Amino acid sequence: MQFTTTLAAAVLAFTTGINAIPSPIPQVTLKIFNDKSGANAEATIPADGTPYHISDLFAGSAIDSGANGIFGTSALLTHFQDTTKCQLVNLNVPSWIIDLDGRAKNFVDLDGDNTQPIEKWLNGFTFHCEKAF
Template sequence: MKFTIAAAATTLALATGISALPAPASQITIRIFNDQSGANAEATVPVDNVPRNVVDLFRSTAIDSAGNIFGTSAQLTKFSDTSKCTLVNVNVRDWKIELDGRAKNFVDLDGDKTKAVPIWLGGFTFQCSQA
């Protein structure tokens, strides 16, 4: 009897642990900050590895200045551990900013952490996938 109870308890514990594993995100949210103006806004995209124009994502938000989107930093705010995202400047070769759900969910957009320099994000795309 004790063995049956112990076996049932172990099975239940294992089943609970398996169901508690984090599920991959179906959508990811990114927040862009402009530390000079104090403005920030967020946009949510599906996890489908399709590049989306940052201007379209942030049009009519707090960081939109007459159709121009400026930001100093970006942060994933809703994501899973396996999230992999990129901000790519299609106008500048090799300007690719990577974000992920584990080690790098916050980035300084100009690459200089000592000062907040607003970057025009008009030529950027944003896309996410699961690893």
């Protein structure tokens, strides 16, 4: 009887310990397209809520025009979890926030005009993601 009680206590302690192990932070990949030039590039960040400057993430990539900066026409989450919530935030225009998520909106036309590709300067943007529960 004492062995059964000890075994039950050990199993309970083990399963409680498993629940306490933090889950790894998921990674999210953003791909930016420039439909005028035909270029695209992607960058991966952790979904921990930390904002990353687009100019840092895409420096030296195919969408980096050098001294003129990063230009894109659309963006797509290519690697994400279903519960991922992300934002592209324009630091120069505080009301310009573009929401992306893993369920309903993993693609966005950056200029809002889906009839033609209009390049947007993205150096003033940050990108961050979180895993929603």
